[in-house]
Amino acid sequence: MSLSIDFSKSMVLKKMEISKDKSRKALNTLLEGTGEGNDFLGWINWPKEYDKDEFDRIKKAAKEIKDHSDVLVVIGIGGSYLGAKAVQYALSPYFTTNDVEIIYAGHQMSSSYLKELMDYLEDKDFSVNIISKSGTTTEPAIAFRFLKQMLEDRYGKEESKKRIYATTDRGKGALKGLADEMNYESFVIPDNIGGRFSVLTAVGLLPLAAAGVDIDALMEGAALGVKKYKNLDFDDNIAMQYALYRNILYKEGKTIEILANYEPKLKYFSEWWKQLFGESEGKDGEGLFPVSVNFTTDLHSMGQMIQEGKRNILETVLRIKNPKHDLIIEEDPKNLDGLNYIAGKSLDYVNKMAAKGVAQAHFDGDVPVVEITMDELDERHIGELMYFFEISVGISGYILEVNPFNQPGVEKYKSNMFRLLGKPGYEQK
């Protein structure tokens, strides 16, 4: 197993060599905990130092959920939604459901969505995993109010308590208070791990375990990442290289980074990546704007823009060496579709030749292309890849000279909203 990276079409190989000390310095700041936001570095050693007893409780809870529920509704927003969704979607079948169907809620405020969800749950046994540090974040709190009521109406007050799993603060906050009072099984969101870095804590692990993901392997992959990407030797650490490459190009006017894949199972992984990079770097009037594309689909929509539009784009590609399934294209005697020239080839081979052709075309069109390859799309590689991106964004944020661990701008719309809704304390703002 391994991740590898190909910088041959990055257009900045020499510049990377010259300025590699910048990346080393940033990683050093991160590892020594001397930079801004250093009270949120708990994720760095987490894959090795996580709470093993809680981990066992998570597996036990997942088994319980499988035993008594058709559906687990996971209520959370931002980092309490995107990480679990990313991994679950990457590792689940496209057209069938695992033992337990995972449905997300409280990640927006569509009344149609919540009403239709409640109708759907009418004839299903279900449980709820409410994920919120405070318990008062508007979106999840509203969804939880409705679904908790539904559970109590359906199963009675006592039985419903066994169907609610709370992932929240260790000691304080509204949800922690409720969980203690009601005796919900509960799990911890560590104080020193921000939302977008929380996928490998109970935040992501409980929904993933319920979905049938091998969370031991996921943690093993991340632990391998700890071993590989804390390395201060630039030439031997692809996270430092990736962080530097994107910053050099950003300074040269590439203001949009596209994360591309050729396997739609990675669609929500890219959404997770967008939060990780967008929220970490988009501040102080700076930041490479993260965008995701799913190829070859989006070559037939955004492909023209990438090939010949404004030259402000750099492209990072996620590749999978060995596909989960493959199919051989057969000879057709009539060959009306003209495909016989690839008869005998596998579909994955054709997909890979498309990827190769695209990389060359975009490079020729002045779009730098860097490819990250994982051997398999499995728990170990996803775990390592997530850790790789997490440490990369920490390095990258420090190179950019922003605090990669806060998100002050997210509060602004909330104060406006609270004022409009008449929330006590927000009247005068």
Place this chain on the structure above:
Amino acid sequence: MSLSIDFSKSMVLKKMEISKDKSRKALNTLLEGTGEGNDFLGWINWPKEYDKDEFDRIKKAAKEIKDHSDVLVVIGIGGSYLGAKAVQYALSPYFTTNDVEIIYAGHQMSSSYLKELMDYLEDKDFSVNIISKSGTTTEPAIAFRFLKQMLEDRYGKEESKKRIYATTDRGKGALKGLADEMNYESFVIPDNIGGRFSVLTAVGLLPLAAAGVDIDALMEGAALGVKKYKNLDFDDNIAMQYALYRNILYKEGKTIEILANYEPKLKYFSEWWKQLFGESEGKDGEGLFPVSVNFTTDLHSMGQMIQEGKRNILETVLRIKNPKHDLIIEEDPKNLDGLNYIAGKSLDYVNKMAAKGVAQAHFDGDVPVVEITMDELDERHIGELMYFFEISVGISGYILEVNPFNQPGVEKYKSNMFRLLGKPGYEQK
């Protein structure tokens, strides 16, 4: 019914007034057919002049499909995928399936996806709608080769012919030849309507009718658009206004346009919009890069970047006045989550206050915000909205001085891919 638009936070109201003649001139060029790409203007009067006999055949075919199939596999890519998916997703329930389940294929080359789809179809009755002008586009041609074989193995050669619906060129091409030979029911992709403008032709209409969408109402909405948006009076035509606003801001350094919604059913509508604008404008080193966000979800991922990142963003918001379903938030005696201040309010009201708070916050953060409101999320409004965006992009492309109706860059990766795959005729390139 109506669409309305609010430019009060556009930051360019005065500039729009000064340069409105630019927009009028562009629309005039479009309507007179004197600009570049004028052999692809068939969509302009299509909602009034479409083939009514074919339209009836589409409805008949949809009924047939409902009678004999659990699943309709729609094979197409680009405009032969995104339009149908956009409308179907916008108008379908979240958690249940209509009479016929619509599954898309041939819109990428994931071998895992196609293999898992074929496994899923093992115990289902299904039909195929293959949509391809030429019949030789790689992605759909491969998927069709596999699924046609599967139909023939399952139902026999004769019966399978009745389960294949071909949407293709009127007279030429590989798929047209096959359809004639096999006597497939077939429908026309008009010569003068490009892929990204084709949703209201048989390309979109057959899958949509099968999905239970009221295609009469969809066409009526678009026909209302024809009436409203061909109007050369700038003050009375919001399509001209929208086209101009985005171009003024683009010239001022806003290089990214975000299309935001507060109802996730619009998620794939935004994907359709991205193709429409990205492929029409991304050429000659120009073009506003189109991005979609789903709020409030993405306020907790891309929100920080939009609020405080690089100031190169403009935001267009799709709003729905009356939600399909709504829920009232009830009082909770304990109020641990602190939500009682909104007890008695509806969830949609809270969602709308969020939208209002966000617009103000982004505007305060130097992001121009323009809001487009539709009264209902239904066929009529979607039809009008699609036509609105189609005519807007025509005007916008001419203001930008690019040909909005071609896509030369899409060919580049294809030639590379064909060379790598050893396709005859591509060896030397």
